Amino acid sequence: MLRPKTILLVEDDQVDCLTVKRALKEIRATNPMDIVNNGEEALKYLVSPDNDRPGIILLDLNMPRMNGIEFLKAIKKHPELKMIPVVILTTSRAKQDIRDSFSFGAAGYMVKPLDYREFVDAVVTIARYWRLSELPE
């Protein structure tokens, strides 16, 4: 079995980062996780030869400097990077955000629940799906 792929979390809220980390630990996901704080940093991370290509990107929408939608637009123009599945993990329930996310190629859209237990459920659902889904090499 191959080494589990890296999860890239693009998130500026420290507590939300902790939540994801904690939830992953709770479901015993062995994937390494890297965290960047906004879209710009995420792009830098992805093009850097030092980093492995992540298997999935968990993307917040509301971030400083380069927000999630802008990042999504940028990455989907890239011939290689566009194949990485991007799941939106956000507070926004706005219809416009949901439309934009999917029209720019998001693979999923999750609203961060207020309650931690529900948050864990959300992370579990994401993890289960991507464990089963086939991914491009």
Place this chain on the structure above:
Amino acid sequence: MYGYFEPWQWFVLASDSKEEVFSVANKMKPYIIYLAILASVAMSIALMFLARRFTEPLQLLTAGADRIGKGDLKTRISIPGRDEFSHLAEVFNQMAAELQNTLTTLQQREEHFRSIIENASDFISILDAEGVYLYASPSMGRILGYRPGDLIGRNSFDFIHADDRKDIKFLFDQRVKSNTKMSPAEFRINHRDGTWRTMEVVTKNLLNHPAVGGFVVNSRDITKRKQALEALHQSHQELERRVQERTAQLKSTNRELKEFAFVVSHDLKAPLRAISQLTHWISEDYADAFDREGKEMMGLILNRVKRMDGLIEGVLSYSRIGRIKERMEILDLNVLVHELIESIMAPPHIHIGIENVLPVIQSDPIRMQQVFQNLLGNAITYMDKREGVVTVGCVDEGVHWKFSVSDNGPGIDRSYHVKIFQIFQTLAPRDKHESSGIGLTLVKKIIEQYGGSIWVESEPGKGSTFYFTLPNNGGNHVAA
């Protein structure tokens, strides 16, 4: 003395003396002369009288006829007597009187029409086939500053604005030629002071009319009307412009406000979630460090966070009404309300019923759901009776439907009837009934957005009835 008597070729001799022969004659001679003189004098006197008798009335008649002929119809010839002359004079007099009458009548009639024309506010002119003024009524002076005399002989088209001249000339020529019917024409005409006046004219071709022999133009000064119209038009446009401006301002303010509400609520949620999760972890990870009271406090924090989240969610959904395009569908409210009642799952001691057949309306199903859900939800939440009865009803009031949701709950004091529709207003303590205080505000906003109104009729201890109206836009009808 002798004499030759021809027939007989005799000479006749008379021998008596002259005196003897002529004595008698001579004696009579003075008498005869006297008589002759007398006769001739008498004759001349008689003749004089006679001549007088004939010539005087003739002269009178001649003079009278002369005066009448010259137009003095007041003349009356007075010849006394009962002869032919006096009769003739009488006839003359009658004729003159009749003529005078006729003429007076005619003059009065002319006066009548003239005064009508001259005192008309419209300006009446008569033109020849070329457009030259033959007559212009005095109103001309008032309207265009000219005396009628100034215009006679001048071409009316010289006074018309160059931009209008061609069109008007065309219409005029057409009318002169064919006498077709013409709707009122409008053009600008030059006032003596150089300004332009707008005239509206109706015309009649009477060029071939023996009494008129001209093209009659009735012109009306519509400058003021035109200006008023123009002013009205301008103020209307100005108003429109301002309305548009204000609407744009309002729209942008509204949009900003909604965006503000959205962003604020959105940004408020992030830290709230952090608090919620951190609290959760602390109470999980350090469960041993808390005693019962500490755990209760942690629970209260989580509860308050949830409430805060509810409030924010309320503001969000409130700000979403009208911001997101509403979906209009044909809705059978019987179905919608029935499904809602089932999904609410009211406690067994509360009975929810539909009083009568609800209409089929055109509306957004989600919004209508929110309306009934909130009203029914409130009725259930605050129910204080052992046997709760909640009833949904509807009355067709012509222009709108009047819906009602009534309950036999605690009732609401009159002083709160308005306040309950204001945002974040709750009547019961939140710890007793967890409420965001946004439900009725939301309902009110939805109803008003659909052109209806909402109010409550209630008294403490007698239950409450919430009424709201929705316009009945013809297409709606009561479901069979």
